[in-house]
Amino acid sequence: MLKKRAKNILDTLGNGFNALMVFKPENIFYLTGFWGESVALCTHDGIKLFVPKLESTRAMNESKYSEIITAERGAGLIKSVIPYLPKHRFYSDCSEYETVQSILPYTNNSNFVINEYLFYNARMFKDDSEIQKIRRASEIIDKLYQVCSEEIRKGVTEKQLQAKLLYEAMKLEGTSTCYPFTLNPFIIAGGANSALPHFETSKREFIDGDFIVVDLTLRYDGYISDATRTFALGNVSHEMSQVYDLVKKSQQQGLECVEQGVECGKVDTACRNLISNSGYGDNFIHSTGHGVGLEVHEQPWIRPNESKKLSKGMVVTVEPGIYIYSKFGVRIEDTILVNEKSNNDLTLTKFSKELLIL
Numbered sequence: 506m507l508k509k510r511a512k513n514i515l516d517t518l519g520n521g522f523n524a525l526m527v528f529k530p531e532n533i534f535y536l537t538g539f540w541g542e543s544v545a546l547c548t549h550d551g552i553k554l555f556v557p558k559l560e561s562t563r564a565m566n567e568s569k570y571s572e573i574i575t576a577e578r579g580a581g582l583i584k585s586v587i588p589y590l591p592k593h594r595f596y597s598d599c600s601e602y603e604t605v606q607s608i609l610p611y612t613n614n615s616n617f618v619i620n621e622y623l624f625y626n627a628r629m630f631k632d633d634s635e636i637q638k639i640r641r642a643s644e645i646i647d648k649l650y651q652v653c654s655e656e657i658r659k660g661v662t663e664k665q666l667q668a669k670l671l672y673e674a675m676k677l678e679g680t681s682t683c684y685p686f687t688l689n690p691f692i693i694a695g696g697a698n699s700a701l702p703h704f705e706t707s708k709r710e711f712i713d714g715d716f717i718v719v720d721l722t723l724r725y726d727g728y729i730s731d732a733t734r735t736f737a738l739g740n741v742s743h744e745m746s747q748v749y750d751l752v753k754k755s756q757q758q759g760l761e762c763v764e765q766g767v768e769c770g771k772v773d774t775a776c777r778n779l780i781s782n783s784g785y786g787d788n789f790i791h792s793t794g795h796g797v798g799l800e801v802h803e804q805p806w807i808r809p810n811e812s813k814k815l816s817k818g819m820v821v822t823v824e825p826g827i828y829i830y831s832k833f834g835v836r837i838e839d840t841i842l843v844n845e846k847s848n849n850d851l852t853l854t855k856f857s858k859e860l861l862i863l
Contacts, residue, residue: 506634507570511536511547514627522618524548524593526586531799532598532624534727539568544582546589555585580607587611596620625804629796630818635728636842639797639820642730643840643853645679646721650734650856653719657736657863663693663706670721679723684801692720692733699735699834702791702826713739716749716833722801729797731822732854733838737862745835748785748827749860752835755779756858759793759807759823760839764847769811769821776825777809785827794822797840819843820853 514525514536527533527545534540537552541560546553554571556564557578564573576585583604590612598621599605608617631639649670656669670691671681681690687703694704695711699718711717720733735749759776773793780789794807797820805813807821815821824838837858842851 506632507536507538510627511552512549514623515547515549517623518596522594522596524589524595525623526595526597526599526617527624528597528599528601528604529621529624531628535624535628535799537568537571539564539571540727542578542582544586545571546586548593553589555582557582583607590617596623598624628798629804630816631798631820631842632818635798636818636820638726638728639730639840639842640853642679642723642725642728643732643855645674645677645725646723646730646732646854647856648677649673649721649723650719650732653734653736654861654863657711657717657738659712659738660710662708662710663695663698664708666719667691667693667706670719674723679725682722682724682729682801684722691722692718694718694834695738696833697831700828700830700832702828702834702836711738714741715739716741716745716835718834718836720836720838727799729799729801730840730853731797731801731824731838732840732856733824733826733836734856734858735835735837735860737860739862741860741862745833746860748829748833749835751780751783751785752825752827752837753858753860755825756823756837756839759825760841760849760852761847763815763821763823763841763843763851765815765817765843765845767815769805769807769813769815770809772807772815772823773809773811776823780825780827788827788829789825790828791826794824794838796821815843817844 525547533545544555552571558575561575594616689706693706695715695717698704715738717736722731755776762772762775776793792808796803826836828834839854
């Protein structure tokens with residue numbers, strides 16, 4: 506399967522290009538099974554994986570179809586690939602200016618082209634092994650929401666709940682996604698904090714009358730699932746119940762749109778129109794969803810006016826929300842496998858979306 510992935514990308518190159526030079530850990534893992542400091546050179550003859558000496562044994566164990574070549578760290582890896590530059594025309598995912606500048610003296614712009622979309626386009630379509638890993642990550646998330654239902658109570662802090670969830674996740678062989686736009690592995694936001702979609706988890710204690718948004722992104726064997734549930738603690742106002750029900754209905758409308766051939770923008774519209782027509786359009790302040798896989802956020806994008814069509818094998822989220830500043834927020838999110846027809850069984854995260862009042 507790994508060999509096939511590299512071949513499929515190489516077959517799309519054309520125009521005399523015959524090789525890939527890969528730097529991004531997610532792409533190297535996708536092509537080789539190894540996640541670590543490395544550079545991969547892929548041709549139709551095979552994959553050469555350049556790694557520091559300290560990673561060589563692990564690389565040999567994890568990347569069984571690659572030729573492992575050891576080198577010094579950092580600039581030493583680049584020096585190791587230089588002898589291959591005159592022999593090929595490369596597409597690369599490299600986005601670091603200094604690295605590109607160190608390569609260009611040994612080739613030229615017409616033989617070394619930066620194009621990350623080659624890799625993103627390939628990774629949009631998950632094979633059976635990838636789907637099974639995302640499914641397992643989703644099962645772990647469902648178990649963590651059961652932990653939430655048992656642990657959320659007055660006096661518990663957001664950070665205490667986060668610590669408990671991390672502990673339980675790692676017991677179940679899940680790992681944190683560690684993506685770059687947050688200082689916390691999970692979003693746990695109670696009370697007024699829940700009105701901030703990407704709130705940084707704090708020491709605030711849960712109190713009676715809170716909505717508590719718990720957004721869990723979790724990795725299993727490299728692959729990510731992403732889900733959000735909103736819990737209630739104690740007394741819930743009429744407005745809170747109304748908003749929760751509206752978000753739940755909005756998400757269900759979006760889920761029913763997820764099938765092969767549907768434009769991504771139409772899924773966003775299905776969710777957004779219901780919320781807007783109910784008077785909360787200005788409180789739905791983000792896109793409806795995104796692809797997941799080796800990254801938390803990747804193609805395709807479920808957002809307004811997005812013309813890309815969903816296809817079988819894509820894995821996406823649907824996550825409408827309403828956020829009322831200084832009061833509360835509600836978000837409900839699932840990870841979904843796209844198929845020919847809409848099917849609730851393809852919703853990979855399955856924990857209840859009924860309003861749980863704890």
